[in-house]
Amino acid sequence: MMEAVLLPYQQAWVADQSPVMVAEKSRRVGLSWAEACKSGLDASSVNGQDSWYIGYNKDMAQEFIRDVAFWAKHFGQAASEMEEIVLDDEEKDILSFRINFASGHRVTALSSRPSNLRGKQGRVVIDEAAFHGQLQELLKAAFALLIWGGSVAIISTHDGVDNPFNELVEDVRAGKKPYSLHRITFNDAVAQGLCKRVFMATKRDWSPAAEAAWCESIRAIYRPNDAEELDVIPSQSGGSYLSRTLIESRMDPTASVLRLECPEHFEQRPDNERRNFVDDWVEEHLQALVDFLPRTQRHYYGQDFARNGDLSTIVPFTEEQSLKKRAPFLIEMRNVPFKQQEQLLFWLVDRLPRFSGGAHDARGNGQYLAEVAMQRYGSEMIHQIMLTREWYRENMPKMKVAFEDDEISVPKDADVLSDFRAIVLDAGVPKVPDNAHTTGADGKQRHGDAAIATLLAHFASLNPGSLIEYESVSGARIGGQYDDYLRAL
Incomplete structure (x- = not known):
């Protein structure tokens, strides 16, 4: 069923079992929707875990929990309807959302205050991480859940080259952080079927020409910021890479x-x-x-x-x-x-x-x-x-x-x-x-x-090969016997 519904890059995200997953992505490629599938599957299993979703506004929280409910229905999982709950957020009460599964696990949307993760266990999903004001503190709080077998998913479009999210991505890419990294550009998503899926959902006839026109219309919407918003290129680039x-x-x-x-x-x-x-x-x-x-x-x-x-x-x-x-x-x-x-x-x-x-x-x-x-x-x-x-x-x-x-x-x-x-x-x-x-x-x-x-x-x-030892070629001049060397295994 999943293969018929999820596009390849979404399938790769759902299949990733890394303790910490990072995704730098284009706008509107459906990765949060795929994460709702992953969180719902995890919470529905008796051997699964709770999921704690952290967006930066109420609308994101509501949409994510609705997506989890969709997946629960799609897979025939026993789950409650989405319910509104009130979270004590230290300074004020926050209205949020939750869905409960027959397994005893739940998927809950939290605000982005790091202290809200205290005492929690399970899977943490930080959506549009680049736009959270306290991302570094939030990550510290989320990583504490790893000690008892939890996991952390960090998803975002970019918001500048100096943003903590981009710094995290660069650390992962450089091998400084042992996390998995997914990169999904708008072109990647289109090549893997995004436009066809959009046309199917909106009951439009797909053709190569229609796809090209649609892609151009999307780029026109985001210009002059399409490099960052669609091509996953953080803005304000151009300075020397090494000081x-x-x-x-x-x-x-x-x-x-x-x-x-x-x-x-x-x-x-x-x-x-x-x-x-x-x-x-x-x-x-x-x-x-x-x-x-x-x-x-x-x-x-x-x-x-x-x-x-x-x-x-x-x-x-x-x-x-x-x-x-x-x-x-x-x-x-x-x-x-x-x-x-x-x-x-x-x-x-x-x-x-x-x-x-x-x-x-x-x-x-x-x-x-x-x-x-x-x-x-x-x-x-x-x-x-x-x-x-x-x-x-x-x-x-x-x-x-x-x-x-x-x-x-x-x-x-x-x-x-x-x-x-x-x-x-x-x-x-x-x-x-x-x-x-x-x-x-x-x-x-x-x-x-x-x-x-x-x-x-x-x-x-x-990326070393097998060690090779050579003896010097005979004679003092290098113009001579090129092939007169020994390989020691």
Whole structure:
């Protein structure tokens, strides 16, 4: 029955058994209605629990309890009619609503005063959480119910990037809070059948053209706030994602930035000349730094690829005993041909002690280097990443938390600082905008390259493969036997 009535995102919410569930959602997608189903099912079971619904006004409370009554009738559950009750709210009596089930459990609407949860047990539902004036205190009171097996559901549209609800969402997304997170945009809901359901309820004929017109009419209603109200993008976005003070506090003055730039038309030179050029650069700039890497610690890397214009940047990580990820150096390549980037990368990774994983920007031309690295080191070791908005949304907050918790260090360098400052909230997603090019100290173009390579290295460190040990290739020159390495299982 539920599959015929609930849309897929509503089904996912009802099926979620996490102790704490968080949903950031568009307006009017029926998630509170699905929660009424979940609360009613729970309260109707002998082994279930009471539910305590907290909206921010009387109309929300009344509508939710009516929805619970609808579900009770739909599932044939024995339940009372909705009844009005008077709650003692310390300062004044509050009229609210309740429905009782034959199981002995009940679903009750409370006001948003945190003290109203004292002595309660069961499931707490905080609806439109971003609009509660005391959300943080309310959450503290609600979480106390978890001790004896209760659960907490937090549902809301957004009300600004600095709102406590958005801060909670970002903490969950970053892994700081062990809660489940659901994200439902208006487009998501429409794709899963919302418009068809609305047309069915209002006895209208559905067609693709009618759906498109309906969607546009809804957006017209909410403009200019449709990004926040429908697309789940908190407003007031746009500032730098990482503060200058935070970045500088995680910069290591002993770490180096190595810069390799090939001359114009370098790709047209003979193969041996190109290889020898990179050999000489490695011997002069990189060899000693790699020799100094601690042999007992795990190592990772990330590469943000570019061939022309922007930089191609490699950031290696040493995982210290404290689990802090330290970039002992980073490599910036400008105008370096594909084969020489491959040459340098293989030389470096072959010599990273206890190599445990790497991640590549695999978009466009970067797909070549990501693929050959995967072929050399294995698909479990190399992550080929398509840098989509959703990927940034999921992974950038984790790097931010690592900076805040002093779990990352990067070289102290003005251009590297500029790269990290290029990360902004772009329509609610932390990323380097596509058109956000800057000029480095050398007067040439940058595009947040060091920041993205660091993000990829951090991703690799959170998703390690099986440990691989390599012996150095024979000979001192890197232009030679690429495949002369040993894998120790």
